[in-house]
Structures are given as structure tokens and as C-alpha cells.
Amino acid sequence: MDETTGAAGTAGAADGLRERKKRQTYERLSETAIALFLERGFEKVSVAEIAAAADVSKPTLFRYFPAKEDLVLHRFADHEDEAARVVAGAGAGAGAPLEALHRHFADGLARRDPVTGLNDDPRVLAFHGLLYGTPSLVARAYAYQGRSEAVLASALTGASARARRPGGPVVAAPVVAARLAAGQIVAVQRVLAEENWRRIAAGESADGVYPDAVAAAELGFGQLRDGLTFLSPTN
Known part of the structure; x- marks a missing residue:
């Protein structure tokens, strides 16, 4: 040396x-x-x-x-670009990004990942109660959500280019289309997690909610799949 x-x-x-x-x-x-x-x-x-x-x-x-609120939201720091990383690692086929995101969320449900809301550990419930019960924390969480949407939109733009028909022109999705898609995806994940947490906070067990959580995820991602046609190859 x-x-x-x-x-x-x-x-x-x-x-x-x-x-x-x-x-x-x-x-x-x-x-x-x-x-x-x-x-x-x-x-x-x-x-x-x-x-x-x-x-x-x-x-x-x-x-x-x-900010004081960031001391709490730090627990979500590693998740800010999680959806973007999933999309970046997805295949190049039609609908691959949404399929990968759906699988990732479903895997999280099976693991009882707290991010999915499907976790009845008392410590997780207490943290979620603190988060959702404090208006300034809820407001601050939207800033984290905005950053997640931004990096996801960038990843979706790249995914749309990969999804084009082989031999066809590589044209990225319009910026507004990617931003709209990212907003919808993040919103679906948030609503699914909040619904799971709401039921568990009301006294249901994670195991008891799990079948409905899986069905709700299928519904939510199904609606995204049917509406986000810009991720499919051009005709």
C-alpha cells in the first residue's frame, strides 16, 4: 500500500x-x-x-x-424515497411499477410493517396516536409526503420510458402526468394505512384486520392500474 x-x-x-x-x-x-x-x-x-x-x-x-416536529417524523425519513426505490427496481413491462408497488405494500402487510398501519404492538399504537392526534405533526407529515411524491414522480417518469414498446421512441411521460400519478399512489398508500390504523386503534387485532387490508390494497392498486394508463406501452 x-x-x-x-x-x-x-x-x-x-x-x-x-x-x-x-x-x-x-x-x-x-x-x-x-x-x-x-x-x-x-x-x-x-x-x-x-x-x-x-x-x-x-x-x-x-x-x-x-423543527420540533421533525424529531417525531424522523422515523419516516428512511421511507421518503421507498416507493421511488421500488419503482426504480421494477421491470420494464407494462404496469410493472404499479405491480411492484402493490407487491411491496402487500409484503409490508404480511410483515405487519408499521408503515402500512397494520401493527397492533402497543408501542406502535402509541406512536401512531401521537402522530395522528397532534395537528402540527399531521401538518408536518404532509411536507414529508410532498418530498416522497417528488422523488416518486421522477422514478415514474423513468419507468414510463422503459415501458415503451421495444423499438419505439423513448418518450418520457409529461411531468404533470408523473406528478399526478405520484400523488395518487402516495394518497392510496396513506389512506390504506390510515384505515388499518383506525380499525386497530378501535380495538381490532392486526390478524383480524389483515384479510380486509389485503382486499383493500387490491382495490386501491386496482383503481390506480385502471386509471394510470400512461405507464402502459403506446399503441
Whole structure:
């Protein structure tokens, strides 16, 4: 190993360590805040109290989370581009993006992924109760949803080009068509998750809701499939 390679390797390791520590700090701050919110209520916990409990200064906390609401919504950060990643990994056939998204959601239901709303773990229910029961958190969640729609729209534009008939012209879907499609897809997933959570919050079990959740997902994605014709090959 020469000196250049050794220096590059050391720098890379240092960068990796910094990134891991940064992620750990994000997680620690978020989990500390959520625990306090669940105990006392979102509005009754100050940012100063969160910083003190996490043993950091307020300026440090705000460097990681610009808004108090982001401490809660951080749990969704990894899901912002999830639908876009599913679409990017889908095949090039007609309807492949929607089929892949449907499968992904169905798999989430089977795993009782909290993102699908089909999870009756008391801790998950408490978190969802905090989220849906706090108007400022609901409002902030729409900003996350908007970013999800944006990256999904970009992925759908690429998917529409891949779906064109072999040998035909590669023409991406109009921007407005991709944005409309992304909005509809994200809305369907949100409504399905909210309906699952509503029933479980009312006392039903995840296992009991599961068959209806699967049927509702088939209905929702079926409506998307019938309406989003721009993802199919041109005639």
C-alpha cells in the first residue's frame, strides 16, 4: 500500500465513522424526544427539555432537527424515497411499477410493517396516536409526503420510458402526468394505512384486520392500474 492509498483509506474510515456517529445522534435525539412526547404530550414538552434529557445544547439539537416536529417524523425519513426505490427496481413491462408497488405494500402487510398501519404492538399504537392526534405533526407529515411524491414522480417518469414498446421512441411521460400519478399512489398508500390504523386503534387485532387490508390494497392498486394508463406501452 502506498502513502496515497493509505491516506485515502484512513480518510474514508474517518468519514464512515463520522457518518455512523451522526446517524446515532439523530436516533438518540429522536428517541429521547418521542419518549417524552408519549409520556407528557407533544405540546407539553419543550425543546430545551429534550436537549437537556439528551445531554446536548439547544443549538446542537436544532442543527440536527430544524423543527420540533421533525424529531417525531424522523422515523419516516428512511421511507421518503421507498416507493421511488421500488419503482426504480421494477421491470420494464407494462404496469410493472404499479405491480411492484402493490407487491411491496402487500409484503409490508404480511410483515405487519408499521408503515402500512397494520401493527397492533402497543408501542406502535402509541406512536401512531401521537402522530395522528397532534395537528402540527399531521401538518408536518404532509411536507414529508410532498418530498416522497417528488422523488416518486421522477422514478415514474423513468419507468414510463422503459415501458415503451421495444423499438419505439423513448418518450418520457409529461411531468404533470408523473406528478399526478405520484400523488395518487402516495394518497392510496396513506389512506390504506390510515384505515388499518383506525380499525386497530378501535380495538381490532392486526390478524383480524389483515384479510380486509389485503382486499383493500387490491382495490386501491386496482383503481390506480385502471386509471394510470400512461405507464402502459403506446399503441
